[in-house]
Amino acid sequence: MSALLRHRLFWPGVVLAGLLLLNVLMTRNFLAIEIKDGHLYGSLVDIARFGAPLILVALGMTLVIATGGIDLSVGSVVAIAGALACLRIGDLNDQNSVGGVLAAVGISLGLAVLLGGWNGFLVAGAGIQPIIATLILMVAGRGLAQLISDGQIITINSGPYKLIGGGYWLTLPFGIIVVLVVLALTAFLTRRLALGLLIEAVGGNAEASRLSGIRARGLLVTVYAFCGLCAGIAGLMISSNVSSADGNNAGLWIELDAILAVVIGGTSLAGGRFSLGGTVLGALIIQTLTTTIYSIGVPPETTLLFKALVVTVVCLLQSPAFRAKVFHRRRRPSASSTASEGKVKVPA
């Protein structure tokens, strides 16, 4: 039991379960999942499906934050990727041609990787603080997206493109499959291969990593480029789901939700240790929260306030210092080591 309590995903798990329970009480058949026309339907499926872009962006953000950085530009990259893909598809003679759509997807993902790599170059090569380096693209990227879409909302009508964000494959929503693939790939690269160790080392102590022979520069560029790729895929999903690209509003503020998801998942903003599972959990909490707000009928003008309250509770529960203060009296002494876990021990 105490091992479970001490697990770093315990409290986010409790919050997610609590939110789901609230929905079960408020909404009839919340947990029901059914297959209609060979497609999976249900509220839980919707949460996963609508949460897919956020999970993707948050995955990339997790690695960036683990290096001790941050990427504010993901929202702009979402908009750019969507706008470029829709522009290319809109120019096709046959919007349903699979080859043409694949080319458009490839080009916009390539651009997303390039933009991420640019962030990485600014951070690692030019030594600009990550928050400033990515702020540049956050602001300029919206303009770039506007430029690509010529200030208009580009609307397209393409079957193959619609699949990415709104389609189904093997009874599952295609977006969920994409998330699972990217998640598996990330887990493989970081945990099976040694990328994770090196990222955590650079985030934990950059100078010590350099003196251990780690090529931090290349690593940072890779990580930021990966973050750009994740944001690009998310951008395609978002624009595909509505069959249009809105340079102004697509992915607006998604960077904040993504950072929040990472933090809720237990990855420290100071860099170092990261948890992919925690990030997915964090993103699901945020998405569930959004769903809950609609389903229990919180008045629209107070949704942000409601969201802020829940997030505050999660963050407080995550804080070892807060837990020690509030729960300590009721715990037996044997459990007190849990509370001191997060404190930095400084040997003399």
Added chain:
Amino acid sequence: MSAPAPILRMSGIGKQFPGVQALDGVDFRLLPGEIHALIGENGAGKSTLIKVLTGVHDIDAGEIELAGRKVVFASPLAAQQAGISTVYQEINLCANLPVAENIFIGREPRRLGRIHWKEMRRRAAELLTRLEIDIDVSAPLSSYSLAVQQMVAIARAVDIDARVLILDEPTSSLDAGEVAQLFRVMRRLRDEGIAILFVSHFLDQLYEISDRMTILRNGRLVGEYLTAELPQVELVAKMIGRELADLERLEGRPYAGEGKSAPLLEARGLGRAGMIEPFTLGIGEGEVVGLAGLLGSGRTEIARLLFGADHAGQGSVWIDGEQVGLRSPRAAVRHRIAFCPENRRAEGLIPGLTVRENLILALQAARGWTRPIPRSKQEELVEKYITALNIRPADPDQVIKNLSGGNQQKVMLARWLILQPRLLILDEPTRGIDVGAKAEIQRLVTELSDGGMAVLFISAELEEVLRLSHRVGVLRDRRLIAELDNDDDLTTGDLMETIASGAAS
């Protein structure tokens, strides 16, 4: 010379930090019109004394008298208003503002409530002329060299009616010409009757400029001396805490290898401006070369250049008779050079990772992230080195920040030993660790060199250097001044004398 009454007298000063008695019953005095050097190794209490004097810290015991009146400074501002001005190593002026504004910031001359710019510039120019500094006071401070910026800081301090001027390592980033310029200003101020407290690690400078010295060691006063009456070698002995007569002979270790025929690594004229003068140094297989010198003498700088941690401005490195480029630590690791840095916490440990992860980090970095070390291999390696180096607790999954300093140091060593380096550079590997771990690390160095590894061993403890090294390079004021064979006759006294006199005896 009849001594005038001291302008400043500190008596019985005590200051305690959690777990450390930083100052213990220290007496100190400053006479007007003298330059007084405050001397001691790192951790001796120099900076604490200065911070107490300038009101940064309050004192636990003792009292401070300024011009015969007892004073208590609650803040740096209070100390400044009482006439004690400090110029720190890092200049805290606004580099983007003109020189004149820097001098008068916060107390600008005014006329009818508005700043009187012309008057400000005139007075600034006048002040600097008095100090024999001829610069344009309306140019931004950043357009001048560090030395000039330092002197502007001094001018500002002096103009606020300073009776006591504290200069905390003002020369550490200046070149020889700039130091001379600074000293000229200091002498001028001294002749005007200002009492100057001067801190520096450079012995030559202390002897050139100071009239009197106060030596601290481990938070205690060693003594106050007239510079002219204290030979350099005695000064070094007092700083380190050994009287020459007490020094015992330690066993030297004759070098069994081939000698100077073909060194494994040779640095030829390697140097970097502001860090270390060009030096030539060779290390053979199985040889332990010690580096001795005071703090700031360039020991660490040599290590960092040989590891590619800093770029060498000039000179070359040869390995096995071939010139190699050490542009980065990564390049050095490829040539099988390993480096355990002095500052374990800042440059060695990844605090949040486990013992296992810290241990395999250098090997994994060398292999690149696409070629992970299989888990079973990792466990085998970690197990082997935990046993070999007696790392405790013997738990590979313990987070390393929870280990004691000595065990952390062993993990750092193990990180490099896994790579089986040909040259191992150890910068103060035994500092701040307990006696048991220290002996184990010393024994390890001997074993490694017997096994053919070349070791560059840096330590502030001369005994340790002498016990382990076959040859000792002596550094002083960022220059490698001597290389002494550690034969039977070499003593720590000889090393000290070399450090103090600046020439091989």
